[in-house]
Amino acid sequence: MINESAVFWSRVLTEITLSFHIIYATIGVGIPLMIMIAQWVGYKSGDEHYILLARRWARGFVITVAVGVVTGTAIGLQLSLLWPNFMQLAGQIIALPLFLETFAFFFEAIFLGIYLYTWDRFDSQKKHMLLLIPVAIGASMSAVFITIVNAFMNSPQGFDVVNGQLVNIQPLLAMFNPAMPTKVAHVLTTAYMTSAFVLASIAGYRILRGSDHIYHKKALYLLMKLGFIFSVATIGVGDFSGKYLAEYQPEKLAAAEWHFETEAGASLVLFGILEDGKVKYSIKIPWGLSILAHNNPNAEVIGLDQFPEDEIPPLYIHYLFNIMVFIGIFMTALTLVYLVAKWRGWVFVQSKWYNWLIVAGGPLSIIAIETGWWLAEVGRQPWILRGIMRTEEGATTSDGVDMMLILFCLLYILLAIGSILALHRMFKENSIEREIADRTAAKGGDLV
Incomplete structure (x- = not known):
């Protein structure tokens, strides 16, 4: 009972x-x-x-x-x-x-x-x-x-x-x-990436507080390099995770992407809201979902129409997926710009506004970890096994x-x-x- x-x-x-x-x-x-x-x-x-x-x-x-x-x-x-x-x-x-x-x-x-x-x-x-x-x-x-x-x-x-x-x-x-392969790889790379960004956030904060000691600058440079390496690795593993879902858990992928009908050449849906079963105000990337799922822009992607209603995960995981992905992309871009600027001698990365972005990277990385974990667990519903x-x-x-x-x-x-x-x-x-x-x-x- x-x-x-x-x-x-x-x-x-x-x-x-x-x-x-x-x-x-x-x-x-x-x-x-x-x-x-x-x-x-x-x-x-x-x-x-x-x-x-x-x-x-x-x-x-x-x-x-x-x-x-x-x-x-x-x-x-x-x-x-x-x-x-x-x-x-x-x-x-x-x-x-x-x-x-x-x-x-x-x-x-x-x-x-x-x-x-x-x-x-x-x-x-x-x-x-x-x-x-x-x-x-x-x-x-x-x-x-x-x-x-x-x-x-x-x-x-x-x-x-x-x-x-x-x-x-x-x-x-x-x-x-x-x-196992994609989940283990994703957990490890995101853990390394998040740790680098949390420590970089602390170093950036100490610099903002007026500590001009070379110790913090060396720490920040090392951590931004490591953060970039592991964020790129995370993006690669995320691509493999999408292909795993397409083959083994298509209902989770379809719910996360708001892909309601099975079709070839499926678009990738970003953000948006649902009104009367229709997706509105979203950004659609043509063929994006087919490429993510099968590396083929014309591949067929299974939609939610293929599953019983009581086996479809909660559709709000779409927003969890979007938050996780966009934070990852933002942090990758932030570190890439920082490293290129250091290489080219651009001084704007030493400005207060850029250091505040670095400081924000620590909490944002934690948010990405949380939303990724919620996506993994809620996306498995209604099953515990x-x-x-x-x-x-x-x-x-x-x-x-x-x-x-x-x-x-x-x-x-x-x-x-x-x-x-x-x-x-x-x-x-x-x-x-x-x-x-x-x-x-x-x-x-x-x-x-």
């Missing part, structure tokens, strides 16, 4: 939890790579500013890891409490990637602890830098394994259902499902989920405030000017 109230509140609580967790999880995946690259650049160039970059980023990273652990634990708890029917069915199949995700996190945490407590204890920065390799690998593999679970929910395979029971379970086949179990069938039938929602929201508010205050106090009491002065005195000369 389905408890509609429990289903509704379970969905709300899960969405809030994932929306909060994804911020810290994304940073937790991308920052270790940024730290490793900064320290490598410092080691290769002999520039202490980049070593200091790595050191300060690592300190802040610890705070985000701590919050990510709490919210990740909350997700595991909620899977069991809010979605018991789903876990009873799918848990025996997805247990392997869930276990491997935990193992990858411990692998990362062990080496992160060693890395943090061995600063200045090695005779070579190279030896200390090598500790970051397992940290970065562990962080990325955590994302890989948990994304595999999500990919399985979109494209379940590796088992048979006989008389309502799962038989012939093949965990590895379930893990390497059709959705596509084609096998509907969302309402997987939810708890118990009451009291609304009270859980209040308690968890209070927890997330405290975690958000606590992490922001901790990071602010950490870097306020250890300003870059003070830290450079201390390290200069310790080394007996200027940092170069």
Whole structure:
């Protein structure tokens, strides 16, 4: 028996939890790579500013890891409490990637602890830098394994259902499902891209606040280069994701693109509103959807007319798709202009208005991550396990989920405030000017 109230509140609580967790999880995946690259650049160039970059980023990273652990634990708890029917069915199949995700996190945490407590204890920065390799690998593999679970929910395979029971379970086949390559690649590239833009936003803000120290300028230049590389990679992966959807989840693609009727040479619809079943005030790119879906301007693209009404995802995901894509394009263009301007010697990128665009890039990237995640999850509806179990069938039938929602929201508010205050106090009491002065005195000369 389905408890509609429990289903509704379970969905709300899960969405809030994932929306909060994804911020810290994304940073937790991308920052270790940024730290490793900064320290490598410092080691290769002999520039202490980049070593200091790595050191300060690592300190802040610890705070985000701590919050990510709490919210990740909350997700595991909620899977069991809010979605018991789903876990009873799918848990025996997805247990392997869930276990491997935990193992990858411990692998990362062990080496992160060693890395943090061995600063200045090695005779070579190279030896200390090598500790970051397992940290970065562990962080990325955590994302890989948990994304595999999500990919399985979109494209379940590796088992048979006989008389309502799962038989012939093949965990590895379930893990390497059709959705896995594009989803894993998209999560990793967007995590690296977002982390670069968040850190660049901080550097840009410090410059706007009047800090003219070369440290911030070097940080900004490095991060804008990395942001450009990973944003271009994200666009490429996004193209492959569109082709995956066209083949395996055409209803999600059709809903996201407001493609109502199956046709060849389909146009790509941007923005617009729906009035009486008609799309108005939109921007249409001729043949764009056919090219996105099949790399052929004359290819036929399946429309929503081919699916039962109760299996069509909510049509508002169209706006989520538009927001995600346009932020990605904006950030790619922003970094490209910055890099070309640096190469050509154009000074307008040093102006306040351009630095404000860079500062805005951090929050915009977080918004893109959120809308992309909502698109992925809402676009799978009405299924929690596509084609096998509907969302309402997987939810708890118990009451009291609304009270859980209040308690968890209070927890997330405290975690958000606590992490922001901790990071602010950490870097306020250890300003870059003070830290450079201390390290200069310790080394007996200027940092170069």
